[in-house]
Every structure is written in structure tokens, then in C-alpha cells.
Amino acid sequence: MPEGTLCNKIPVNTKEELLTLLADKSGKTYYEEMNHLDVDHAALKTTLDKSCKSRIRTWLEICAHCGMCADSCFFYLANNKDPKQVPSYKIQSTLGEIVKRNGNVDNAFMQKTMDIAWGKCTCCNRCGMYCPFGIDMGVMFGYLRGLCFSQGFVPWELKIGSGMHRIYRAQMDVTSEDWVDTCQWRMEENADDWPGLEIPIDKENADIIYTVNAREPKHYPEDLDEAAILFHLAGENWTVPSVGWEETSLAMFAGDWEGCRLQVQAVYDAMERLKPKRMVVTECGHAYRATVIEGPYWAGLKSGKTPVPSFHYVEWVAEALRTGKLKLDPSKKIKEPVTYQDSCNYIRNAGLSDCAREIMSYIAEDFREMRPNREHNFCCGGGGGMNGLGRYREERNVGLKVKRDQILATGAKLVISPCHNCWDAIRDLEEIYKVGIRWSFLKPILLKMVIVPDHMKPVEE
Amino acid sequence: MYDFVTGPLAWLAFLVFFVGVVVRVIQYIRGLDWKLDRVTYTVNVSYGIKGALRSIFFWLFPFGTRSWRSYPFLTLLVFSFHIGILFTPIFLIAHNVLLLERWGFSFWTITEAAADFMTFLVLVSAIFLVLRRIALPEVRIITIAYDYLMLAVAVAPFFTGLMAHYQSGNYQFWLILHILSGEIMLMAIPFTKLSHFVGFFLSRGQLGMDYGIKRGGMKSKGLDW
The missing domain is CATH 1.10.1060 (Fumarate Reductase Iron-sulfur Protein; Chain B, domain 2)
Structure with missing residues (x-):
């Protein structure tokens, strides 16, 4: 039975295998070997x-x-x-x-x-x-x-992705040490501007355990800053785990169910270890779907629920605005028309459409719904791992047209997109179709509007 | 021949139909697996029931869901077709006379004109469903001969019934054909995709439970079908 050295039926389980696979640029040899796979x-x-x-x-x-x-x-x-x-x-x-x-x-x-x-x-x-x-x-x-x-x-990229989870318990090669270092580095970076700002690691019995998408520590550390600042301003008693901090699952996109199980188990173990009251996930759709919605089943949890109640970031934001934990300056509300990208994974497949509307009512003066919207919204065009697959790049780009037209029809030039995949897809559709739109996660938008109490401002020297 | 199709064969048809349908339901439910399907059917039961009922309820009414509303003409065809198929045979005067004669009970009946109208609707809807299969590329590509066969099996009792009723040509011939085709349809239900007679409720209920229990039912009012 011809099995390739790269393309075969065995998932990637070691760093050596992973590096060999990564070295095969664009999966050229990998796909060639696939032609002979029995x-x-x-x-x-x-x-x-x-x-x-x-x-x-x-x-x-x-x-x-x-x-x-x-x-x-x-x-x-x-x-x-x-x-x-x-x-x-x-x-x-x-x-x-x-x-x-x-x-x-x-x-x-x-x-x-x-x-x-x-x-x-x-x-x-x-x-x-x-x-x-x-x-x-x-x-x-x-x-x-x-x-x-x-x-x-x-697809080559997803064999790599599933291997990443199996080896690093993260979708990228970010180790536990890398993660902890990044948290400490960001804390120090922001110490002057935000006195008292902390990114507490492995604190037991916190109210919130916060988990992320590995892209954030790896490529967008400012996202972690923003999360920390907003928790700080809201006065949350929160923590991040040193192990089990990654919510995403390329293994889910790959169909590697054992990889999925290993990944979510790491997060659930962190919950059991640190005993937080609840978990909050960053602005990522499939991460929430994987760890909160589907994960309990991979891990064999008969309740169908995560060990502690789990919330998407939009749920936390809606709550923080509703209860006044975060206060926004009404004069800084977004004046221009703005629309919202309903992510399939936490809207259609997790029922959080009301949270999104509630948030928009606090931050936007001229909120324009896409048509259709909420559970009926169209995929951004990049879901299910599609954004990252070179083999299907052309198919993906054609698919983006539906989202492009939906956005244009609203007349808004700004798209709020609290999901990494949607965010990428919308960025790429602008790059390809050049329709003159901008896109943003919630965190940077909130930071621009939030009222900072005087005692939290840096002391003037 | 008449004695045979209204005697032993009728019994057999009803037996196959009832037992077959019950077996289908049992097999379906036994084949559900909380871990494979990723739905905790037996844990969060109240959410499951609510989700299942919502999922069935909205779809039972024409224009009750966004999908039905998106295809108004098809929706009319589908509902006329199904209402005719389900209710005409049960409430037809001739069938109820037979029921009373043979088994000593009968249901409510509808007028002959109503029965004729509903039968007519079944036939006309069927014709349009066929035309739609041929005309629309998105339907043509998924259409196979089996689809036409199933439509023929479902429509045959109505066509032959109408022929027998108006006694065009040989009454006995059409009557026997009518009874035979009705029996074939009944017996086909458990073994073919006509099993959607129960499969509709099972499948809709299952997806409703999926949404009700896992995909948002616990954090929202329920999916807006």
C-alpha cells in the first residue's frame, strides 16, 4: 500500500515530521504523493x-x-x-x-x-x-x-494544522513558555500607560479564565493588550492559564477528531486545575464552536457542556456594557454607517445574535444590518479553514463576492467582525476587490470609546 | 382478483406499512448516538423537546419558515400535494363506506366535490413538480429516475381512483388498479424515501434538538426558522 513520506494516513505527531511537512513548499511533493495514495x-x-x-x-x-x-x-x-x-x-x-x-x-x-x-x-x-x-x-x-x-x-495546510495541535496544543508553534513570555512582555510594555495592569497567569479561583487564538500571541500581541486593558477597566478578577490557553481547532477543520479531543482536553484541564467561575473566549468564531459547542462531545463530557460555563467575547462585552462595568463615552459613538458580520460559528451555530445587536446599540449611531442577517447570514467566505488553503484560493476568492455585495448593499464602509476567520476574509476581499471598506475587531473600537476613570490613568510626572 | 386485493393483500399492505413504519422509527432512534451526533439527547431534555417541536412546527405550515417563504410557488405545490395525499384517502366517502362495511367504523367524510378537487390538486401539483425537475438546472442535476418512480408510486392511486370514480372505460379494471397502486404505495413507504412520512418528523426533530440543546438553544429564544 503506497504511503507517501509526507502524504499518508498517519497524523503528524512529532516536531520532525512537522518540520519536514512545512519544508515542502505549498505542499508540492505532498500533493504529488497524494496521487499514489491507496x-x-x-x-x-x-x-x-x-x-x-x-x-x-x-x-x-x-x-x-x-x-x-x-x-x-x-x-x-x-x-x-x-x-x-x-x-x-x-x-x-x-x-x-x-x-x-x-x-x-x-x-x-x-x-x-x-x-x-x-x-x-x-x-x-x-x-x-x-x-x-x-x-x-x-x-x-x-x-x-x-x-x-x-x-x-x-489539504496540506490542515495536515500541518492538525499536527500543530497534536504537538503544541495550539494551531501554531507557540509553546507554553512562548505564551507565558508573551503575556509578561505585554504586561511590561503596557505598565507605564496602564498602572496596575496585570495579565495574571494561573491564578486560581478567578472569576474569568481567558483563552485566546494562538495568532494573537504569535502575530497580534496588541490584541492581548486590549483584552487585558478592558478586563482591567472592567475590574474583572481574571486569569490566563499557562497551559490550555488556546481555543482554536484547525483539527476540527481537518476532521482530525483525536486532535480535536487532545486540544479541548488541554483547555478543560486548565479549567479543572484553576477552578475559575467561568471562561471567556477571544473574538474568534470557530474557537468558540470548537471548545464550547462541539468540544464537550469530543472530550466525552456527558452534560454536553464545558467544565465551567463558557462565553464568547461578545457575550462578555454585552454584559460589561449592560451592567456598566465598561462605560463608553456616548460622544465617541461611531458616527459613520457601520455593519456587523454575523459569524456562522457563534451566531447561527451558537445563538448569540442578540449580544451582537446589543453591543452595536452602545457603539454605533448608524448601525446597518446586512441582508440577510443573524442566523441567516451568509458565511464570510473564509470559514471552515478555507482562508488558509492554497489549493482552493481561487474558489475562496470567488466565494467572497457574496459577502462583498452584502456589505456594499448596507452602504457602510466599516465592518465590525469579532471573528478571526471573518476578519481575514473581509480583509482579503478588500485586497482583492478594492471596494474601500475597513474592518475591525471589537476590542480596538471599545478602547477608543471607553471612559477611563482618573485613578486608572498614568500618573503625570 | 377483487377479493384478493381487498382481502389478503390489503391486510398485508396495512401490516407492512404499520410494522414497517414502526420499525423505521425504532431503528432511527436506536441509531442516534449522543457522542457521534454530538447532541446530548437524554441530558438537556427540555431544551431538546422545545427545539424539536419548534423545528417541526414552523415547517408544518406553508410560509412558516424563511425557506418556504423564499419559494412561494413550490411551497403551494408541496402543500397542496401533501394535503391531498394525506387527507383525501382518509376522508373519502367511498373509503369510509368500505370501512364501515368491513370493520364497522368510519371517519368524518368530505364531499365528493372536495375530494375531487383535492385529487385534482395532487395531480396538477405532481405535474408541476415534474416540470420543475426538468426545467430548473439546480433540481435537474440532483434528479434521478428513482425520484420520478417515487412520484409515480405516490400519484398512481389518485390517478387510478379518479379514473375508477368517473368509470371511464372498464370500472373493474381501474378499481383493481386503484386498490393495487394504493397498496403498493403503502408498502413502499417503509422501504423507500417515501419513508419521509415519518422521516420528516424524525429528521426535523433531530436537527431541532441539535439546535435546541447544543447550537444556541440554551442562550437564545430558539432558531428563527
Whole structure:
């Protein structure tokens, strides 16, 4: 059974393997090796028998082939209503065939399946809302990704991403020491401007344990500053864990369920160790989805809930503004038209649309809803790992057109986007289509408006 | 022949239908797995029930959901088709006379004109559903022969019933064909995608529980279907 040295059925578990894979620029050798990768039919059949149960089999069987899912898919709309982008077609011609043939599919079929599972679906779950039978093709594509991953048919970047989680318990090569150092460095950097500012590490019994996206310590340390300053101003008793601080899960995008389990277990262990009252997650959509919504299931928690109640950053902000923990200067409200990008992962798939509106009522004078919005909003175009996949860059860029047009229709030039993936996608759509929009997380916006009590201001010398 | 299709075969058809449907429901529920489906079906039960009921309820009414509202013509077709298929046979005078004769009970009945109208709606809706399959590229690409076969199986009892009722040609011929096609439809339900007779409620209920328990139901009023 030909297994490549880079492209094979074994996940990346060591730093050496990871470095070798990273050294293969753009995955050139990796994808070449994929052409020779065998499909392990017996293993695929066993996996199907064990994990493809009545929910998915019923979905595949009763699909009425009515096409009502077509218009729900932004890829279908962005590709001039190409019938090959109809969600039902995409899932029936991939997972549907695998199930029908009981795993008896070849290499070409698996590559085609991979290209659809990652290149034509972001698992935004919008189609499931428009199907009369409640057939959630996003859920099925998530499952399909797992099948592909187990057979080694996974985009190069996500094999790396899943390996990162397995090795570092983070989506990037940020070690626990790196993280702690970054926290201390940022604390020192801000000490003059913010007397008394702390980033407490491993403090037990805090009210809030704060967890982040590894990109923040690695590339956007100012995000960590802003989070610390806002907690400081709100008078929160908070902490960050030295281990288990990362919320994201490229393993989820990859369909590496064991990697997913390892990642969320690290966060849950931090909760058990430090016994905070609750957890707050940074402005990231899939991080919340992975660790708060899906994670308890990967970790086998029968309650379906995280060990301590967990909140997305927008929930904390809405609460802080509502209760007056954070007070904003009304004269600094955003005057220009501004819109809000509803992230699929914490709005459609976690029910937090009201929090977003509540926040906008405090910060914007002219808030313009996109159409459609809330749970019905379209994916930004970069979800499900799509932003990071070189192989599907062109597909991603075409898909961005739907979000571009939605934003333009609001007349707003500023998009509030409290989700890393959406933030990236909107940045990229501006880069590609040059429509003259700006985008921002909440934290920098809030910092510009928040009223700083005198005793918290630096002492003039 | 008439004695056979209204006697042993009718019993068999009802038996296959009822037992088959019950087995389908049991199999579906037994195949649910909290860990694989990632929904705690038996833990957060009240949220699950609320989510399931919402998910079924809104979809049971024409224009009750955003999706139904997005496709007004299709929605009318789908509802006329299903209402006709479900209610005409149960409340038809002729069927109820038969019920009373054979089993000593009957249901409410609708007028013949109403039954004719509903049957007519079933047939017309079916024609438009076929045309839609042919005309729309997004429907054509997912349409397979099986879809037409299922439509034919579902519509045949109505077509033959109408023929028998108006006794065009050979009454006995159409009547037997009518009974036979009705029995075929009943027996097909558990084994084909006509199983959405129960599958609709199961699948909708499941997704409703998913949203009610896990995907936001505990932090919001419930998904705006």
C-alpha cells in the first residue's frame, strides 16, 4: 500500500515530521504523493459501520432532491448558480457515493471528494436551515472531512494544522513558555500607560479564565493588550492559564477528531486545575464552536457542556456594557454607517445574535444590518479553514463576492467582525476587490470609546 | 382478483406499512448516538423537546419558515400535494363506506366535490413538480429516475381512483388498479424515501434538538426558522 513520506494516513505527531511537512513548499511533493495514495477500503468500511448511523443515513436517503438548498449556499450564488454547487449535489456525489459503495472508492474519487469537502463547502451550516427535512449538509461535510482525513486525503495546510495541535496544543508553534513570555512582555510594555495592569497567569479561583487564538500571541500581541486593558477597566478578577490557553481547532477543520479531543482536553484541564467561575473566549468564531459547542462531545463530557460555563467575547462585552462595568463615552459613538458580520460559528451555530445587536446599540449611531442577517447570514467566505488553503484560493476568492455585495448593499464602509476567520476574509476581499471598506475587531473600537476613570490613568510626572 | 386485493393483500399492505413504519422509527432512534451526533439527547431534555417541536412546527405550515417563504410557488405545490395525499384517502366517502362495511367504523367524510378537487390538486401539483425537475438546472442535476418512480408510486392511486370514480372505460379494471397502486404505495413507504412520512418528523426533530440543546438553544429564544 503506497504511503507517501509526507502524504499518508498517519497524523503528524512529532516536531520532525512537522518540520519536514512545512519544508515542502505549498505542499508540492505532498500533493504529488497524494496521487499514489491507496484507499484502505476495509478501514473506510469499518469507519462507516461504526460512525455513519441513522441520522446521516436517513439524511442521505430521504433527500427529496428538491433543490431548495441551492440558493442557501453562497458558493452556488457566487458561481453564477452553477448546479454543481448545489449543496445536495455536493454531498450526494461525495459522501452519498461513499456510503452507497460502502467505502469502495478509488484515489481519484477521494481527491475529488477532498476538493469538494474543503474547496466547495465551509461547513457554515446555512443549507440545513433551508431544507424542509432538516438535512444539515454542513454537518455531513464535517463528517466527510473526518473520513477523508482518516484516509490521508486532507489539504496540506490542515495536515500541518492538525499536527500543530497534536504537538503544541495550539494551531501554531507557540509553546507554553512562548505564551507565558508573551503575556509578561505585554504586561511590561503596557505598565507605564496602564498602572496596575496585570495579565495574571494561573491564578486560581478567578472569576474569568481567558483563552485566546494562538495568532494573537504569535502575530497580534496588541490584541492581548486590549483584552487585558478592558478586563482591567472592567475590574474583572481574571486569569490566563499557562497551559490550555488556546481555543482554536484547525483539527476540527481537518476532521482530525483525536486532535480535536487532545486540544479541548488541554483547555478543560486548565479549567479543572484553576477552578475559575467561568471562561471567556477571544473574538474568534470557530474557537468558540470548537471548545464550547462541539468540544464537550469530543472530550466525552456527558452534560454536553464545558467544565465551567463558557462565553464568547461578545457575550462578555454585552454584559460589561449592560451592567456598566465598561462605560463608553456616548460622544465617541461611531458616527459613520457601520455593519456587523454575523459569524456562522457563534451566531447561527451558537445563538448569540442578540449580544451582537446589543453591543452595536452602545457603539454605533448608524448601525446597518446586512441582508440577510443573524442566523441567516451568509458565511464570510473564509470559514471552515478555507482562508488558509492554497489549493482552493481561487474558489475562496470567488466565494467572497457574496459577502462583498452584502456589505456594499448596507452602504457602510466599516465592518465590525469579532471573528478571526471573518476578519481575514473581509480583509482579503478588500485586497482583492478594492471596494474601500475597513474592518475591525471589537476590542480596538471599545478602547477608543471607553471612559477611563482618573485613578486608572498614568500618573503625570 | 377483487377479493384478493381487498382481502389478503390489503391486510398485508396495512401490516407492512404499520410494522414497517414502526420499525423505521425504532431503528432511527436506536441509531442516534449522543457522542457521534454530538447532541446530548437524554441530558438537556427540555431544551431538546422545545427545539424539536419548534423545528417541526414552523415547517408544518406553508410560509412558516424563511425557506418556504423564499419559494412561494413550490411551497403551494408541496402543500397542496401533501394535503391531498394525506387527507383525501382518509376522508373519502367511498373509503369510509368500505370501512364501515368491513370493520364497522368510519371517519368524518368530505364531499365528493372536495375530494375531487383535492385529487385534482395532487395531480396538477405532481405535474408541476415534474416540470420543475426538468426545467430548473439546480433540481435537474440532483434528479434521478428513482425520484420520478417515487412520484409515480405516490400519484398512481389518485390517478387510478379518479379514473375508477368517473368509470371511464372498464370500472373493474381501474378499481383493481386503484386498490393495487394504493397498496403498493403503502408498502413502499417503509422501504423507500417515501419513508419521509415519518422521516420528516424524525429528521426535523433531530436537527431541532441539535439546535435546541447544543447550537444556541440554551442562550437564545430558539432558531428563527
